[in-house]
Amino acid sequence: MKRRDFLYLTLFGLALFMLGNWLMPVTDPVESNYTQTAKEMMAAGDYMSPRIFGNYWYDKPILFYLELIAAFKMFGMTDFAARFFPALFAIAGILVTYAFATRLYSRKVGIFSAVLLATTVEYWYLGHAIITDMTLWLTVSLTLIFFYRGYETDKPVYYYLSFAAAAVAVLTKGPIGLALPGLVILLFLTWQRALRLLLSVHMLGGLALFLAIVSIWYLPMYMMHGSDFIDTFLGVHNILRATVPEHVRNSVWYYYLLVFVIGFFPWSFIVVPAFFKKLFTHELHLPAGDKERFLMVWALAVFAAFECMASKYTTYTFPYMMPLAILMGAYFAAHGKMFWRMAKGMSALYIAAVLVAVPFVTQDHSGKDLAALLKANSTENTAVMTYGVRYPVSISYYSGLVPSRLVATDADIEKYRPQKMSWTTTNIMPFAAVTDMDFTKDTIIITDKGHSKELGEEVPGFWTEIGSDAQYRVYKLIPYHADGRIDRADRKNKTLYGSIVERLSGEKQEARNP
DSSP, X not given: OHHHHHHHHHHHHIIXXXXXXXXXXXXXXXXXXXXXXXXXXXXXTOSSSOEETTEEOOSSOSHHHHHHHHHHHHHOSOHHHHTHHHHHHHHHHHHHHHHHHHHHTOHHHHHHHHHHHHTSHHHHHHTTOSSSHHHHHHHHHHHHHHHHHHHHHOOHHHHHHHHHHHHHHHHHHSTHHHHHHHHHHHHHHHHHTOGGGGGSHHHHHHHHHHHHHHHHHHHHHHHHHHHHHIIIIIIIIIIIHHHSOSSGGGOOTTHHHHHHHHHTTTTHHHHHHHHHHHHHTTOOOOOOSHHHHHHHHHHHHHHHHHHHSSSOOTTTTGGGHHHHHHHHHHHHTTOHHHHHHHHHHHHHHHHXXXXXXXXXXXXXXXXXXXXXXXXXXXXXXXXXXXXXXXXXXXXXXXXOOOOEEEESSHHHHHHHSOOTTSGGGGOOSOEEEGGGOOTTSOXXXXXXXXXXXXXXXXXXXXXXXXXXXXXXXXXXXXXBOTTSOBOGGGGGSHHHHHHHHHHHHHHHHHHHOO
């Protein structure tokens, strides 16, 4: 029966996470950073140092970029390929959850836990998203599962597997891949009064294995890039992220409570009231069994750790979803009829959304169509710029063009350039200043409706709209020659031509009478 369970859960996962992935383009502002980096690494033939816009990029470790490169080599540079490994690991996560919950409780709880997890909003979303979180979730979960199996069976091989999984997690997202499961293990062993286990020879051997695995990438990166790698990767993306909020609006105490309620929808709307009912009737007690203690410590330690961090993101607490899904699976095992109605309804809703609604949503947050417009209206000598909008990396990914971010002056460029221990470290796109623009050159500007009003004022020149999408508007410069002549092809627009002549006449008058 377990083999049949694995088969059915795999088919369920394929329908939920692979179906329709080819319909969803790469979106801004996050997914495109990963795909563009993998694309440039492939072009450079460098599979060690992440790079973007020709610059080395120390935002994340190497593993997720290698996943993207492998998918691109297997399926071509397609939207399906970009989403392949997050979907694959989401399916693997369902099977791992089933196996672990079955071993802890029963086959029924295993099935309920796996299906419940797969049909939560957050897990379903991250199973499609081109970001590191699904890989990190699976590797951190395996780290803790293997540890518990070692603790439970006293078989040393599980401790070595646990450290190996932690090493893969560190190669996915950095030190948090060891620190987070390490905190869970430390708190669990403290509760169990078994801290001496940390000094066992197998723990020390596992740590040596961990260091050997992570050294495969971290050591060469330090030798090649030195302090730049340390300052940016460890300094900004780890220490600064933990101590200085990147998005101040998220720094509220109830942020992760909302993430839990929404992320575990629809199941949270049943479990939360049931929890408070037991709380008020004094039916809740601290767990006495090892497995309940381990699951509780796992979930609460993850929540508390990220609650203490300055920067808050919706995906940070994602590693607590397996223990919570298993505990919820044990609860819903006694409410099977209601559970299956909800699971079937959510599954049908997700599949319908992927085929009908989600492609339009992702299209609205992607520069895929705009990239085609830019390629059709530009040459290798065209200057492409963005103005007043968040930099759309997806345009570069789909078009091969690299727009410059337009600011007012050269002084502003220096202000926005990457600086050590500052969030400006992410500003590695090329810049251009309005004061340095050449108005005799073929130029395209990408902006939005609000900032388009500033074209001709804050950004001098005569601009004509050539296209738009849900987010952006694209304008092309009507170039004029140094002697004031307008290209004949542009004279067909008499109103625009008249304003150009008036503008140039004014400039000549000012030159004669400074």
